[in-house]
Amino acid sequence: MNSPAAINTLLNWIAVFFYIIATIMNAYGIIFRKELFERRSFLAIFAGLVVHTAAILYWWRIAGHGPYLSSSEVLVSDAWVMMVLYLIFRRFYPRIRFVSIIIFPCVFLMIALGIFYNPEIITLTPIFTSIWLIFHISFYKIALAAIVIVFGLSLLVIFKKKSASGWISNLPPIETLDAYAHRFAGFAFMFWAIGMLAGSIWAHQSWGRFWGWDPIETWSLITWVMLGLYLHLRRFYNWKEERAAYLMIFCFAVSIFSVFLLPAFDISVHNVYFR
Amino acid sequence: MSRLRRFLVSRKTTTTIVVLLVFFFVVASLFPQRFVTSSLKMQEWRYEHPVRAAIAERLGMDHVYTTPWFAILLFFLVCSLAVSLLEQFALASEKSRGMKSLSGLKAALSSASVEDIGTVANTFGYSKVFSGEKDVHFIKNRWGYWGSFLLHLGIFVVIASSLIIAVTQKRGAAHLVEGETFSPGDPLLAEERGILAGHFTLKDAIRLDRVSLDFWENHMIKQIYSDITIFSNGEQQMTIAVSSKLKHKGILTYQSLDFGHAFFLELKGDDGAIRRELLLIRHPQSIEKPAYEDFILTGTPYALKAKYFADAGMKSIQSENPLLILRLMDGNAMTGQSSLTIGTAAQLGTFRVSLIRVAKWTDLYFADFRGLPGVFAGFCLLLAGGLMYYFLPPRQIIVSKEENGYHIYVKAERFPEFYREEFQEIMKRLGESSSV
Numbered sequence: 001m002n003s004p005a006a007i008n009t010l011l012n013w014i015a016v017f018f019y020i021i022a023t024i025m026n027a028y029g030i031i032f033r034k035e036l037f038e039r040r041s042f043l044a045i046f047a048g049l050v051v052h053t054a055a056i057l058y059w060w061r062i063a064g065h066g067p068y069l070s071s072s073e074v075l076v077s078d079a080w081v082m083m084v085l086y087l088i089f090r091r092f093y094p095r096i097r098f099v100s101i102i103i104f105p106c107v108f109l110m111i112a113l114g115i116f117y118n119p120e121i122i123t124l125t126p127i128f129t130s131i132w133l134i135f136h137i138s139f140y141k142i143a144l145a146a147i148v149i150v151f152g153l154s155l156l157v158i159f160k161k162k163s164a165s166g167w168i169s170n171l172p173p174i175e176t177l178d179a180y181a182h183r184f185a186g187f188a189f190m191f192w193a194i195g196m197l198a199g200s201i202w203a204h205q206s207w208g209r210f211w212g213w214d215p216i217e218t219w220s221l222i223t224w225v226m227l228g229l230y231l232h233l234r235r236f237y238n239w240k241e242e243r244a245a246y247l248m249i250f251c252f253a254v255s256i257f258s259v260f261l262l263p264a265f266d267i268s269v270h271n272v273y274f275r
Numbered sequence: 276m277s278r279l280r281r282f283l284v285s286r287k288t289t290t291t292i293v294v295l296l297v298f299f300f301v302v303a304s305l306f307p308q309r310f311v312t313s314s315l316k317m318q319e320w321r322y323e324h325p326v327r328a329a330i331a332e333r334l335g336m337d338h339v340y341t342t343p344w345f346a347i348l349l350f351f352l353v354c355s356l357a358v359s360l361l362e363q364f365a366l367a368s369e370k371s372r373g374m375k376s377l378s379g380l381k382a383a384l385s386s387a388s389v390e391d392i393g394t395v396a397n398t399f400g401y402s403k404v405f406s407g408e409k410d411v412h413f414i415k416n417r418w419g420y421w422g423s424f425l426l427h428l429g430i431f432v433v434i435a436s437s438l439i440i441a442v443t444q445k446r447g448a449a450h451l452v453e454g455e456t457f458s459p460g461d462p463l464l465a466e467e468r469g470i471l472a473g474h475f476t477l478k479d480a481i482r483l484d485r486v487s488l489d490f491w492e493n494h495m496i497k498q499i500y501s502d503i504t505i506f507s508n509g510e511q512q513m514t515i516a517v518s519s520k521l522k523h524k525g526i527l528t529y530q531s532l533d534f535g536h537a538f539f540l541e542l543k544g545d546d547g548a549i550r551r552e553l554l555l556i557r558h559p560q561s562i563e564k565p566a567y568e569d570f571i572l573t574g575t576p577y578a579l580k581a582k583y584f585a586d587a588g589m590k591s592i593q594s595e596n597p598l599l600i601l602r603l604m605d606g607n608a609m610t611g612q613s614s615l616t617i618g619t620a621a622q623l624g625t626f627r628v629s630l631i632r633v634a635k636w637t638d639l640y641f642a643d644f645r646g647l648p649g650v651f652a653g654f655c656l657l658l659a660g661g662l663m664y665y666f667l668p669p670r671q672i673i674v675s676k677e678e679n680g681y682h683i684y685v686k687a688e689r690f691p692e693f694y695r696e697e698f699q700e701i702m703k704r705l706g707e708s709s710s711v
Contacts, residue, residue, distance in 0.1 A: 121493075123491040123493055123495040123497070124491075124497070125495065125496060125532070126496065126497065126498045126499060126516070126517030126518060126532065127517055127518060127532065129498075129518065130518050175692060176692055179690055179692035179693065180692075182690065183665065183690050183693070186661070186664065186665035187665060189661065189665075190658065190661040190662060190665060193654070193657060193658060193661060194658060196654075197651070197654040197655075197658065200650070200651075200654070201651070204647065205518050205520065206517065206518045206529075207529055207531075207640065208446070208520070208527055208529045208640055208642040209642075210440075210647060210650055211437070212311060213303065213308060213310075213311055213340065214311065215304045218300050218303060218304045219300075219304060221300060222297055222300045222301060222304075225293060225296055225297050225300070226297065228293065229290070229293050229294070229297070232289070232290065232293065233290070236286045236289075236290075237286060237290070
C-alpha cells in the first residue's frame with residue numbers, strides 16, 4: 001500500500017464508490033420522482049469529486065506532470081473535467097440537470113476503465129514540455145465533456161420522443177432539450193477548434209509543421225467537420241429533435257474513436273498515451 | 276452569373292462539399308499517404324496488400340491531398356465561401372443596424388412611453404440602434420450578428436493561407452556529427468518543395484559544434500541541445516533545442532528528436548588496404564539495453580551488425596565512453612565479432628578494426644515557408660466568430676408606434692428558447708397589456 005500507484009488506485013476506487021452511490025440515488029430520484037434523493041445524490045457527487053481531485057493532484061505530484069500522458073491519467077482526468085463542467089453548466093443552465101443520468105455513469109465508468117490500465121509514470125519527452133500542449137489537451141477535454149453533455153441531451157430527446165410516459169414525462173419538453181443540445185454542440189465545436197489551434201501552434205513550435213495529416217490529426221478534423229455538419233444541417237435544413245439527435249450520437253461515436261480508440265492502434269506523435 | 280452564385284451558396288452545394296471533404300479525409304486516413312510515409316513503409320504496405328495498393332495507386336488514394344479531385348473540391352469550397360462571405364457581410368451589416376422585417380412576430384401592446392421602454396431595455400443590456408418616425412430598434416449583443424461572417428471568413432483565411440504554404444514551402448533535414456559543417460548547396464535529406472518553390476539552399480553554412488543531452492532519472496531523454504555556429508558575417512554561436520527553434524534570414528532551424536553516437540572506424544584488410552567507416556547509431560534508451568543498427572560494407576560481400584551500450588562501464592547514460600560491439604556478417608553467417616571502446620582495436624573476421632573516435636550526432640530540420648501568420652489569424656477569426664455566434668446571440672426589441680399605443684416586438688436571432696424568460700420579464704416591466 002506504500003507504493004504511489006497503489007495509493008492512487010485506492011483513491012480512484014473511493015471516488016468510483018461515491019460516484020456509484022450518487023448514480024443510484026440520482027437515477028432513483030429522477031425515475032421515481034423523489035427529489036430528495038436527486039438532491040442528496042449531489043452530496044455523494046461532491047464527496048467523490050473531492051477524492052477524485054485528490055487522486056489527480058497526488059498523481060500529478062508523483063509523476064511530475066499533468067494528467068495527460070498515460071492512459072489512466074487521460075481517462076481519470078477526462079472524467080474529472082466532464083463532471084466539473086457538468087456541475088458548472090448545470091448552475092448556469094438548470095434545465096440540463098437530467099443529463100446527470102448519462103454523465104454520472106460515464107464518469108465512474110471512465111475512472112474504472114482508467115484503473116484497469118495500470119498507472120505508470122511516464123516522463124516527458126522534450127516535445128511534451130510546451131505550454132501549447134497543455135492548452136491543446138485542456139481544450140480537447142472540455143470539448144469532449146461538452147460532446148458528452150450533448151450526447152446525453154440527444155439520448156433524452158430520443159427517449160422522450162419514443163415514450164412520453166413514466167419518468168420521461170418528468171423531463172423538460174423536447175424543444176427545450178433540443179435547444180440545449182444545439183447550443184452545447186456549438187460550444188463543443190468551438191472548444192474543439194481551440195484545441196486544434198493550440199495543437200497546430202505546438203506542432204509548429206516543436207517540429208515546424210502546423211499540420212501533418214497524421215491519422216489522429218485527420219480524425220480530429222473529421223470530428224470537427226462532423227460537428228460543423230450537424231450545426232449546418234440544423235441551421236439550414238431545419239434538422240431538429242430526433243433526426244438531429246441521431247446525428248449527434250454518430251458525432252459522439254466519431255469523437256470517441258478519434259480521441260480514445262485510434263491512438264491505441266496508430267503510430268503518431270499523439271499516441272504516447274494508450275500504448 | 277446569378278445562377279452560378281445561387282449554385283455556389285445553395286444548401287445542397289455546401290452540404291455536398293462538406294460531406295465530400297469528410298469522405299476524402301476518411302479515405303486518406305484508411306490508406307497510407309506517400310508524403311507522410313517513408314518509402315520503405317510504402318513498399319512494405321504494397322507487398323502486404325497488393326490488391327488494395329493497386330486500387331489505391333490507380334485512384335490516387337495514396338496521395339489524396341494532391342489529387343485533382345481534392346483540388347477541385349477545395350476550389351469549389353473556396354468559391355462557395357467567398358460568395359457566401361459577401362452575402363453574409365451584407366446581411367450582418369443590415370441586421371446590426373436594426374431589423375427590417377417584423378413578419379411572423381407577435382407584438383405586445385404597451386402604454387409606456389418610448390423613453391420608459393428605452394430605460395427598461397437599457398437595464399437588460401439593450402442599446403438603441405435605430406430611431407425612425409414610427410419605429411425604434413434596440414439591440415443586445417449587436418456584434419453577435421457578425422459571428423457567422425467572421426467564422427466563415429476565418430475558415431476562408433485558414434484555407435487560403437494553407438494553400439500558400441503548400442505551394443511555397445521548402446523543407447529539408449541534415450544528419451550532422453559534432454564538428455561537421457553543412458554548407459549552402461549541400462544536399463538536404465527528405466527535401467520537400469511546394470510547386471511554386473525553388474530549390475532549397477541554406478543562406479549560410481552551419482557547423483554543429485556540440486550536442487548536449489539532458490536525461491530524466493529513468494534515463495528517458497529530457498532535452499536535446501545543439502550548439503551551432505552560423506558563418507554569416509563572421510561566426511555566430513547559438514544554441515537550439517527541441518521546441519526552441521532558431522530563425523535566421525527567414526529560414527527556421529529545428530532540433531529533431533533523433534540523436535546518438537557516431538563511431539569513426541578504421542578497417543584494415545588482409546591485403547593491407549584501409550577503409551574508413553562512419554556508423555551513426557541512435558542512442559540507447561537505457562544503460563542496460565543496447566541500440567542496434569545494420570550497415571553494408573560497400574564493395575565487399577560483408578555487412579556489419581552493430582550494437583552499442585551508452586556506457587562501457589554500464590554506470591551512466593551520459594557516458595563519453597560507449598561500448599561498440601560489431602558482428603561481421605557474410606550473408607547469414609557471422610564471420611567475426613569484436614567489442615570496442617575509444618582508441619581500442621580488435622580482429623573482426625578478416626579485418627583489423629580500430630575505433631578511432633566517437634562523437635555525437637543529431638538531425639536538424641530546416642524550413643522556409645510563408646503564410647503561417649495567415650493560418651493563425653484565420654483560426655483567431657474563426658474562434659472570434661464562433662464565440663460571438665454561440666456565446667453572444669443578438670436579441671432585438673422593436674417598438675412600433677400605432678394608434679392604440681406602442682406595439683413591442685422581441686426577437687432572439689438564435690436559441691430563442693434560452694431568452695423566453697428575459698423577454699417575459701421585459702414585457703412584465705413594461706406593463707404589457709395584451710398580445711395583438
